[in-house]
Amino acid sequence: MHKINPILSVFATLLLFVVACSQKSNHDKLPRIGIAGIAIESSTFSPAVSEMDAFRVSRGKEIFNLYPFFSEDSTNRKRANWLPALYARAIPGGAVTRETYESLVTEMLDSLRKNLPYDGLFLDIHGAMSVVGLDDPEGDMIMRIREVIGTETVISTSMDLHGSVSPRLAKHTDLITCYRLAPHEDAMESKKRTVDNLLGRLEKGMGKPAYKAWIAVPILLPGEKTSTRIDPAKSLYAKVAPAAAQEGITDAGIWIGYAWADEPRNQAYVMVTGDDGELVKKTAAELAKSFWDVRHEFDFIAPTATLEESLNKAISSDKRPFMISDMGDNPTAGGAGDVTWTLNEILKRPEFKSADGPSLIYASIPGPEFVEEAIAAGIGRKVEGYVGAAVDSRFSPPIFLSGTITSIVEGDQHAVAEVVVKRGSVSVIVTKKRKPYHLESDFTRLDLNPRQTDIVVVKIGYLVPELYDMRGDWIMALTPGGVDQDLERMEFKRINRPMFPFDRDMENPDLNPKLIPLSHEK
Known part of the structure; x- marks a missing residue:
């Protein structure tokens, strides 16, 4: 048997110790990023309500299983110190009861508090959640998240294109993206883009984009008239990726909005983020105008009948x-x-x-x-x-x-x-x-x-x-129900007017972009 040189043995032990310390040091240098969200699309025209049993709730590390790009051997998993909190998702339904909403938000916030501080947060929402007695739930939720994690944390928000971007949501998020296809064949690709945008900016030390241009477009149409399989939505959404790929732009999105909730926020939106202020505004204005110009061309994507x-x-x-x-x-x-x-x-x-x-x-x-x-x-x-x-x-x-x-x-x-x-x-x-x-x-x-x-x-x-x-x-x-396709025979009382197609002869709206204050600005 060969004897092990005690000096070499000590050296090997020291080397392993140095490597372990180096790995720990590198891990400590990785950005600390939380994961959270509540996602549901809910109709206020349905008598149904969504309670806790409607939601599939994932907590802690089990959240990783929802996203293929967070698999154990994925590159993204290794690029940050991920701190998943709570993610709740339900199939679309009626308005969420206030008790259910408060229970989910409270648990989410408590979980986020346990791992403070954060460099970033991946916020995965739908954008069309309705809550009994509460307007703009996603705006309320992100504001309460800010009260816990502070205003310096970079929040990157993923949304369905059938969601709504209220001014409150636009202010408290820093990076925002949404799907570009309906049906949503790019859902996971869009969520990954949300994460990649966040990681890229944190790793380069760029932090929050300097500009967020937001435009409310007074159009409210159902998804059955706005599928990206056919024009005009196909051509309209084909403009989004090139717009987002411009130097100085971080991301761009067109939100169709959700047609079956009677809330002031419910309509279409355009939002563009980036560091080139003039280009951000110009891009948002062009996308909004493109949307408005084709409003009369939207029709059902398949034959309809009784x-x-x-x-x-x-x-x-x-x-x-x-x-x-x-x-x-x-x-x-x-x-x-x-x-x-x-x-x-x-x-x-x-x-x-x-x-x-x-x-x-x-x-x-x-x-x-x-x-x-x-x-x-x-x-x-x-x-x-x-x-x-x-x-x-x-x-x-x-x-x-x-x-x-x-x-x-x-x-x-x-x-x-x-x-x-x-x-x-x-x-x-x-x-x-x-x-x-x-x-x-x-x-x-x-x-x-x-x-x-x-x-x-x-x-x-x-x-x-x-x-x-x-x-x-x-x-x-064309059958009856809580998501009746004939919007003009439904009793909308609270949406902003004038609104297309309810007011077909309305004057051209103000589609000049509004620069939204950054999340740390008053």
Whole structure:
């Protein structure tokens, strides 16, 4: 055996100690960045309310699992000392109860206090949260965050383009970005850009951008008229990336806004940040003017019709699946998700009374008691009971549904439990809790084959990518609900006026950019 030279052994130990100290020193030099946020899109025209059980709450290090760019071996994970606090997200719904909002914000602030101080904060929000009795919740939230972390911390905010940028939110954030695609295929890319912008400025010692130009554009349109799949939104949003790539600009964004909340902040916005003041203002003005100039060109991105006309067209079509969007109660836009009007009309149609009629999948309707009875009875058994309209019964009462159970699946994070009941040629998906159906696997896991089904009716607006690619044909039905597409027949009382399209002949607005004070300035 070879003896270890004691001098070499001591040297090796010292070397390891130096390396460890160096690593610790380098880690200590990394910026300290918090992660927090509350995200929901909520309609004030729906009788539904969103309580704590609507939110999926992530705390501490489990927040990393929500973002692929924060994986253990990612470059971004190594560029900062990350201090995740709380992130809560819910599928769109009704206004958040004040108790739920206060509980989430209080826990978030308490968690942020534990790791003070911060060089930066990644704030991930939607921007269209409504809270009972509170205007501009995101503005309220960021102001309260500032009271905890101070005004010197650089806040980089990620938003959905269907959010609203109130003056209060614009002031208290330093970097701000939003999605550039609808459907939001660039959601994670946009969040990563939010983080990269923050890291880049902190690592270069640049801190906050010197200028923030903000423009409120008096336009309020639904997403179904502003999808970036087609013009004018496609061409409009194609201008954003080049605008943001200019030297002296940090980021640029166009917010379409959220159409189903009656609050003064709800409208479109343009915001540009950067260090070249004149270029920041010029870029914001150009984007705002481009938006205003095409306002009359926005229209539904697919054919629309009444439900009766939509069903007639689907039944006579030889294309499958023929997709029908049940738009008025779309839970992905904030609808209650339990309006029975459309399903009731479908079940009344003689074409679907017998099993050999046109096959139709209806996705979906909540009916917790029905689901419990179906689970107890089992597949192949007949079950009957009431479904839907427990929350929103304004347009149609609960439906007495009877039929044979063909599938039962439990454990879904949104629906909790799902059953398929066959009545005539219609397969109705009944859920314990409301759930939007976006993916082919949402159907196949229930032993349904949407590609081989004549008609698929989904509570949705524009089709998300997977359904869009699957469609044989598609029409959007103008149905009633908390996210009615006919905005002009809804009772808006608090939005700013004049507003397009409510005031079509309004004079051209003032679209000169306003420079928002930096977060540490009064």
